[in-house]
Structure formats: C-alpha cells, structure tokens
Amino acid sequence: TLILDEKELTIQPGMAVTIRPGTVHKIVAESDLTILEVSTTELDDVVRLQDTYGRAQTEVPVTPEPQK
Template sequence: MPQKTIKPWGWELLYALTEDYAGKIIFIKKDHRLSLQYHRTKEETMHLFSGSVVFETGDSTSDLKQQIIRPGQSLHLAPGTLHRIKASEDSVILEVSTPELDDVTRLVDDYGRAGK
C-alpha cells in the first residue's frame, strides 16, 4: 500500500487510504515551500515531526497569517482554509485527512503547478 511520490519540494508517502481517512508523511526540503492552496471538502490535521516550518493560513490571500511551527505542534485545517507551508530546515510532517486526495486548488505555486 505505501506509495511514495516525488515532489519538486521533497516527497510524500501515502501510507493509509480508506473511505474514511488518509495518512501521509510529508518531507519538505529546507527553503522550499508548497503551493498556496485550499480544499473544498478535504479536512486535514498536520503534525510537525521534525524540522521547522512556517505555516501561512487565512480566509483570503489578503489576510494570510504566518505561524512558526516546531516539532510536536499540530495544526488543523478546515475545508476552504487557504494554506501554504515553507520549511526553514529539512522537515517531516505527519498528515491525517479525509480521503479526498485530489481535492486541491493551487492559487500560487513556485513550480508552475497553479490551478487544479
């Protein structure tokens, strides 16, 4: 079942997928960031296992707030919440979410993947 996907910012390992939930391990390379994105129905909780990241979250691009997350801290993201993660150092995040893995709309992406 485990499925590793290489990303321009690192990789993710999908280790669980059922009709009720999904589990991922996400590795982000230092000074890289994920896209600014949101999910229509997907709900997720992220737990920083190692490293240091800056989470940007908000209801619109004009009100994004930055929060430094350290190992042992978690962040819940409700559907519709804009979010982006930037790694201050190599970082590992554990993500548990509802199973809608394709439910992502990218608004800004450093790697040219903006859009759905």
C-alpha cells in the first residue's frame, strides 16, 4: 500500500509511481516484495515524519518569510 497525502493506493506488480518533491508519502509492505526506488541525489531534503526502523529523525526545514 502506498499512502500519498493520506490517500491509500494499492500497488500492483509492475506499477510505476511518481512522487513529486514535498509530497508526504509512506509505503507499507503487506507481503514480501521488492521495491526499486529511483531518486535524485538531493539526500539532505529527507524529512522523516515517522520511522519504524530507528533511523535518525530530521526536522522540517524552516523557510524564512519573504520580505515585503
């Protein structure tokens, strides 16, 4: 199951999914599976909102308000 912005999608074998930058997403394995992830090299932009595997938590970057 793929969760994109709180909407659940059932992934089928052979499916391809594009997740746009900034989209909150989560993949839940309900059986044995293999996932091929293709990503950009921008690894510093990962924000973990929830992590089952104990990896380091990160914070949402704060973008300053534009000056008027």
